[in-house]
Amino acid sequence: MTASTPSLPKLSSWTLPWPTDWSALFGAERPLILEIGFGYAHYLAHLATVHPGSSVIGIEIANKCLVAGEDMIRKRGLTNVRVIHSMAETALHHLFTPASLSEVHINFPDPWFKTRHAGRRLMQRDTLDAIVNRLRPGGLLWLATDIVEYAEMSAALLTETPGLTNRLETPWVYQMPGRVLTKYERKAGQEGRPCHYFAYQRNDQPAPLVPVIEELAMPHIVLRSPLSVDEMLAHFERSEHRAGENIISLMAAYRGRRSLLFEVFVKEPTIEQHVAFLLTEHPDGGEFTLQLGTLGHPRPTLGLHQAAGLIGDWLISLHPEAQTLNRKLNPVAEASLKA
Numbered sequence: 084m085t086a087s088t089p090s091l092p093k094l095s096s097w098t099l100p101w102p103t104d105w106s107a108l109f110g111a112e113r114p115l116i117l118e119i120g121f122g123y124a125h126y127l128a129h130l131a132t133v134h135p136g137s138s139v140i141g142i143e144i145a146n147k148c149l150v151a152g153e154d155m156i157r158k159r160g161l162t163n164v165r166v167i168h169s170m171a172e173t174a175l176h177h178l179f180t181p182a183s184l185s186e187v188h189i190n191f192p193d194p195w196f197k198t199r200h201a202g203r204r205l206m207q208r209d210t211l212d213a214i215v216n217r218l219r220p221g222g223l224l225w226l227a228t229d230i231v232e233y234a235e236m237s238a239a240l241l242t243e244t245p246g247l248t249n250r251l252e253t254p255w256v257y258q259m260p261g262r263v264l265t266k267y268e269r270k271a272g273q274e275g276r277p278c279h280y281f282a283y284q285r286n287d288q289p290a291p292l293v294p295v296i297e298e299l300a301m302p303h304i305v306l307r308s309p310l311s312v313d314e315m316l317a318h319f320e321r322s323e324h325r326a327g328e329n330i331i332s333l334m335a336a337y338r339g340r341r342s343l344l345f346e347v348f349v350k351e352p353t354i355e356q357h358v359a360f361l362l363t364e365h366p367d368g369g370e371f372t373l374q375l376g377t378l379g380h381p382r383p384t385l386g387l388h389q390a391a392g393l394i395g396d397w398l399i400s401l402h403p404e405a406q407t408l409n410r411k412l413n414p415v416a417e418a419s420l421k422a
């Protein structure tokens with residue numbers, strides 16, 4: 084591959100199969116190395132270069148970093164590395180199977196360390212449990228940070244993780260020979276901030292239970308209502324609901340020709356989706372079908388089933404003669420809506 088080769092197909096956790104068959108994607112069965120939040124991809128490219136016998140996967144949420152990563156791969160002619168648009172939490176839970184990763188690298192995550200950002204921090208119990216579950220026995224976790232409070236918080240979290248053993252004699256070290264510097268690392272050095280390097284190894288303690296999340300069938304509801312789509316629309320109010328651990332925002336409703344389109348945001352612990360549900364009136368009138376619209380790449384998770392159930396229940400509540408004719412929703416979603 085050379086600088087003139089066409090771009091690689093864009094990959095994201097919304098379009099890749101859950102879980103992903105990495106051997107098929109790379110065309111080779113090799114150990115998997117993951118870098119989370121690879122930024123401008125110097126370290127990612129270095130990983131791919133020094134591990135030619137491994138497949139290297141970079142996860143990022145920032146588009147400019149994904150473009151930089153793709154450029155780097157193309158210019159250097161690297162064939163054993165791919166970048167994926169994904170939140171780390173989504174990738175770890177949905178794309179990888181237990182004991183499938185040989186190494187995980189995290190460099191300078193969360194450049195701010197404020198209490199109000201605590202819920203969004205990468206280094207937290209659930210994400211670390213997912214990393215431990217996805218590392219194979221003997222697999223390695225590498226972490227670097229230039230924020231002393233982040234280092235202290237990570238050291239406490241890692242010490243309380245029985246599935247990992249510290250490879251260093253101290254919680255962290257200030258020098259890690261052989262590293263290629265990342266952009267943030269260079270900046271920290273120029274500004275006189277010491278970097279804290281961690282090296283942990285997966286031991287033989289049992290991994291925390293982290294399920295592999297598989298896709299559900301598409302949610303589907305058929306109902307009868309004497310109301311017209313205009314009358315339904317007139318009743319719509321933006322609202323937010325909690326179903327189990329998930330938060331579902333019914334954000335807006337829009338009128339189509341014989342349809343209503345609901346704009347919905349679903350936040351689940353491992354994935355956030357901004358999707359559309361479409362309510363279509365049957366040609367003979369009086370009957371309606373509610374299903375996922377084709378905007379974006381909706382993945383039928385539990386949260387999306389709960390959202391469909393909430394919209395279905397709301398439509399039925401609008402008129403005493405309205406009734407559900409058919410409701411194909413996941414039983415766990417149904418139970419959580421009744422709770």
Ligand SMILES: C[S@@+](CC[C@H](N)C(=O)[O-])C[C@H]1O[C@@H](n2cnc3c(N)ncnc32)[C@H](O)[C@@H]1O
Nearest residue numbers: 120121122143144145170171190191265266267
């Ligand atoms: C401070 S930068 C560090 C970049 C690079 N590792 C370095 O050392 O120069 C953190 C990077 O992590 C990415 N990031 C933040 N949260 C993430 C998440 N939940 N999943 C994937 N990437 C994330 C950001 O887009 C950003 O590029």
